[in-house]
Amino acid sequence: MAKTSVIRKSLRLLALVPLVGIVLVLLAMLLFRFVNPPASAFMLGYRMAHPGQELRHEWVPMSDISPWMPLAVVASEDQRFPQHWGVDFVAIRQALAEYRAGEGLRGASTITQQTAKNLFLWNGRSFVRKGLEAVLALGLNGLWSKERVLEVYLNIAEFGPGIYGVEAASQAYFGRPARSLSQSQAARLAAVLPNPRVLSASSPSPYVQERVAWIRGQMAQLSGLRYLQGL
Incomplete structure (x- = not known):
């Protein structure tokens, strides 16, 4: 009987672990609504994987970021950002339909999902991580x-090896603060986000240059800076 009681107590404690984890994450989300996160899971992962190497990061408020920058990332990665609820179910259905039609399976992650992933989760591809991300x-x-x-995403996104946040990226690649980024420079930074450890904003490859041109076209098609007004 004593052994059975110990097992039951252990199972109850194990069942509480995910509940405690959920509560802690919710509290962190609520805190970071008002307090700027000092780091992200991806930054901590970089420090662990590259001990002794420099990590560049400087938080800046949205008021100190060029308005071209949020428009560039929305045009590049999540054009329905103002409309969806954090997960773009329309884009997911479209991606699945394309996959069933024989096309490759493309990602349908929103900027909100990428913010959640960078802030709380780990790098890599798995259904478990994608589910948690959603x-x-x-x-x-x-x-x-x-x-x-958008403010948190632009401050924690990786723009190159050890370069996190738009302020550090703007200083590293263009020698200017994020508030002074031009439309073209903002598009160059957005163009490397899919693979910032391979793609370069300072020495853009033909592929990156094509993406920059496409992003700038999308920025204009979305009605320019008016698109994100009133968020």
Whole structure:
């Protein structure tokens, strides 16, 4: 009987672990609605993988970021950002339809999902991580404003090896603060986000140059800076 009781208590404690984890993450989300996160899971992962190497990161408020930068990342990665609820179910259905039609399976992650992943999760591809990413994105969308999501994303996104956030990237690649980024420079930074450890904003390859041209075209097609007004 004593052994059975110990097993039951152990199972109850194990069942509490995910619940405690959920509560802690929700509290962190609520805190980061008002307080700027000092680091992200991806930054901590970089430090662990590259001990002794420099990590460049400087937080800046949205008011100190060129308005071209949020428009560039939205045009590049998530054009329905103002409309969806953190997860773009329309884009997911379209991606699955294309896959069933024989096309490659493309990603349908939103900026909110990428923010959740960079802030709380790990790098890599798995259904478990994608599921957690989607749940966290829905939570972020419920607790944060759209502008706050963009602000956090632009401050924690990786723009190159050891370069996190738009301020560090702008200084490293263009020698100017993020508030002074031009439309073209913002598009160059957005163009490397899919693979920032391979693609370069300072020495753009023909592929990156093509992406920059496409992003600038999309920025104009979205009605320019007016598109994100009123978030």
